[in-house]
Amino acid sequence: MPPATGEIAKKLRGAGLRPTRQRLDLAGLLFASGDRHVSAESLHGEAQAARLPVSLATVYNTLNQFTAAGLLREVAIEGNRSYFDTNTSNHFHYFLEDKGQLVDIGSERVEVFGLPALPEGTRIDRIDVIVRLKRG
């Protein structure tokens, strides 16, 4: 179920972010439905379509703040655009190359096997897996 407005405000506060109108609007779009993948541009477009006035600069700032606060996770896809994922838990992605679209791999059973010893003095922060899919 979509979180209530009060929930969202609480979430922001918990992350040390003032629940301003813009942040509430963007968080509403981001966290209303299930897991989502957005770029700054796409989220800005959505906000416009929903008559929620936010400047593009604020969308950028907000996405970065949410990411720093652990509310979002950035996904590295080659190319210039940055993608942000509302699912911050450990999971992997399909990338539909023809559409440029990211899709969560909905399985906790996926595992990476056979990693050799890590370089001295390091530990795993996280493992990103992107399965690139072609049409066909």
Add this chain to the structure above:
Amino acid sequence: MPPATGEIAKKLRGAGLRPTRQRLDLAGLLFASGDRHVSAESLHGEAQAARLPVSLATVYNTLNQFTAAGLLREVAIEGNRSYFDTNTSNHFHYFLEDKGQLVDIGSERVEVFGLPALPEGTRIDRIDVIVRLKRG
């Protein structure tokens, strides 16, 4: 062993690229030693240091041409910079977050298990695995 100059010219020709001085110089830097990971900027810097005059635009064009020809592979790391890998075979990467450095995972035993069924009408182009390492 580093490929001889003639070998490199042959490699370029085989890829449908004229072996110009600049392309030979850059290929020399790229393919002289083992597997390498470069950005346009870093390769340009290397060329300068080696007194091999090449413009930055040509480095960009060359990296893209080599990639299109299958001589290089692009690696997606978040951030603006593009990285290119001289190892075009199927393999995965460690990414040292503190140094911003890519390292090949030198093992063919690494495998990804448990992928659910692919979306209808798609097939795997390739799988990118990036193991992000923190100091510690």
Add this chain to the structure above:
DNA sequence: TTACATGCAAACTGTTTGCAAATAT
């Protein structure tokens, strides 16, 4: 009332491109 957030436009970074001069075939 005070610190923080927003919006705009300007700045910035990495990358691509148009075009005249240079080079490979």
Add this chain to the structure above:
DNA sequence: ATATTTGCAAACAGTTTGCATGTAA
């Protein structure tokens, strides 16, 4: 001789930032 490549500078896309105005606490 002809088509391709190069280098430069200008164009570009995505993103960040400075600063005056607006807003949350």
